[in-house]
Amino acid sequence: MEDRAGNISELTLVCIDLAARLEEAEDVEERRAIVTEHVRNYEGVRIPMVDFEAGLEWFNVSRALTHAQDLKGRISVLDFFTYCCINCMHILPDLEALEERHPPEQGEVLVVGVHSAKFENERVSANILAAIERYHIHHPVVNDSEAKMWTQLGIACWPTLLILDPNGHPMFILVGEGHRERLQLYVDCMVEYFSSNGSLSKLPVPLAPTAHCAATGSVLHYPGKVATYPGGLIISDTGHNRILLTDRMGNIKKVVGSGEQGMADGTFTCASFNNPQGVVYHSSNVIFVADTENHAIRKVDLNTEEVNTIAGTGKQGTDLEGGLQGPKQAISSPWDLCLSKSVGQAEDAVDNLLLVAMAGTHQIWGIFLADGDWLKEGSYKNGTVLRLAGSGAEENRNTTYPSRAGFAQPSGICVGVHQGDRALYIADAESSSVRMFSLTNGAVKAVVGGARDPLDLFAYGDVDGKGIDAKLQHPLGVAAVGEFIYVTDSYNHKIKVLKPSGKSYIVTTISSGSNEEKFNEPGGLCASEDGSSLYIADPKKPCFKVRL
Structure with missing residues (x-):
């Protein structure tokens, strides 16, 4: 030969x-x-x-x-x-x-x-x-x-x-x-x-687990996301496969999950997770968890101290449209969560729509927590799990038709206000951009970063500036405070703020961490209830607090 x-x-x-x-x-x-x-x-x-x-x-x-x-x-x-x-x-x-x-x-x-x-x-x-x-x-x-x-x-x-x-x-x-x-x-x-034919020598391989350089014994192990709840913080202790409830100083009040990697519903001490990421508090004294590597959404009831699965089968799904009820609907690597209202709900009504950054299929999904309507799609029953935006193609494609939009591993979401309308802001990690999905008309628009070519997912950098001229590197988290949007510019190891300027936004760096401790790939962030501070989940450090 x-x-x-x-x-x-x-x-x-x-x-x-x-x-x-x-x-x-x-x-x-x-x-x-x-x-x-x-x-x-x-x-x-x-x-x-x-x-x-x-x-x-x-x-x-x-x-x-x-x-x-x-x-x-x-x-x-x-x-x-x-x-x-x-x-x-x-x-x-x-x-x-x-x-x-x-x-x-x-x-x-x-x-x-x-x-x-x-x-x-x-x-x-x-x-x-x-x-x-x-x-x-x-x-x-x-x-x-x-x-x-x-x-x-x-x-x-x-x-x-x-x-x-x-x-x-x-x-x-x-x-x-x-x-x-x-x-x-x-x-x-x-x-x-x-x-x-005797071609295999079967000689040994010099395998040796590489010792990790990070300090051991930390309470947190690669924390992914953080959210507020009445009285304190919710932290996804991702590497330990559990959820922590702490006071505002970080002192642990409750531990949700056994710490064993797995997927089991049940009491706080018996339930198990697999690399959980996004967490969000609902007014009904419930916490929702994006259980990423279980490909599931879990419900944590603080009253009964029980964990239940409300979406996902425990196995990675390939469905790009959804429409099934609860755990019957397979999903793929949910990464972050936030709450909103379905179309037509009054402003003072309880949030009835759980929004999901579905990183695995490059889409935005929703779970109806009560019956509700969605844009031109019709009415949906409580428990319906549905694709809201994104074709499933890994792209940076903006369009007025949400099902034709393209995202690239959406990893952080928050609800904010843009020119008086409710909008979902998206940290679109692989396009190194922040995107906006109108919850009023369904349009998907560019905010900052990325490229004009929807197929160009390599337009990244570390540049403060306006709109597309600004450059980010693999952002993973967003949080809204009034009209300002804060971003974990994860691979630049910085926190940046997006401030509205006419029809566009201007990006400014506000923090790289404290003098003693620098950020290292910060993943999630949230604002305190009064908007005076940010809490940041950094995978290699305890959670940071930054005053605004």
Whole structure:
């Protein structure tokens, strides 16, 4: 077989055809036969071996890995990812399932994360290390900070899985998420085939969990979001899989959740969460929680001290429209919450619409807490879970038709007022912008940051200014105080304020943290009841308080 130079574009076409054949196969045995035939006979593009560059920083191994010493003689799965990407987060359970099926200590299969950053902030090894801990990644990860391997191989998007044979040649490619069954099928067939011809060396891998640099023993572990409630604060203690209720000084009053990662309803001590993010207090003495990695919305009743699930099945959904009732409706990675009123509700009426930043499908959803109307869509019963805006395409697309709008991983939301009308402000993380969704007419508009091209998700920076001339870097949180909108400009490690100026907004930096403690990827924020202060959830620090 003659090697010839190239990138993976030809392999991509081959794998598209292979996937189509697998869809037409009648049973598992036929699918296995198709894959094994590909493994035995594939003589397509042979990319010259691209080894890991010397000097790169590695995690979860005791030394740097090389193709010749560590990947040769085993099946390797290279996961090209960037830690901000929700799609990259979604495939981590697939990789964990593969490692359970083929434990790395057996020496047959090795998963290697190749971190190829999108944002400048993500090139920093300390930040990658924190993400490895936050997402419980145990396989080797290399910081390819200049994305040289990405470029040399011709990788086009995050996430991409490249499966190599024991000689280091690419055999399969999987782009995007939702490929668990095919990933396992490809690897299973490769293990069987290469075991039978003696190609697997089964040598040990120098695995070694990387010690994290953050202080241990903290009450909070990667807190994600923060909200107020009568008497204090609600904090999503994300890394500890629980919700904390504190006084305004941060002293803990109640703990909601056992701290065990899982999904169980029940009492405060028995209920469990999985990396919860957004929290919001309802006047009925209820807290709602965006239970992100359970793909669910949970209801915390402070009167009965019970936790119940009001939306989501516990598994990631792919539905882009919704319309089912409560836990029957599957959803995907809800990241933040806020409360509003459905169309036609009086200003003094109780909020009856729970708004959801659905990061996993790049949309805004709503849950009706009581019967209500929505724009031109009609009337909905209590418990209905519904897409309100966003096509599901990952874009920065503004339009007067909410179902055609495009968001890019919306991660923070708040209700504010714009020129007298109620509006939802959105921290649209992957477009590095703040967007606005009218709750009066449904129009989606640009506020600050981002780009004019709806497909350009790389217009980021750290520039104070007006409208689109201002630049943010992966903002995760927004909070309204009067007509001012405060933003956690997360990857710039700053808090900024948006002030109305005619039909536009002007962005100004107000804080980078205290003199002693600087922000580090602040995620959520909320305003005190009197609007005099902001509370900020910073993943690596206790919650901050900033006076306005």
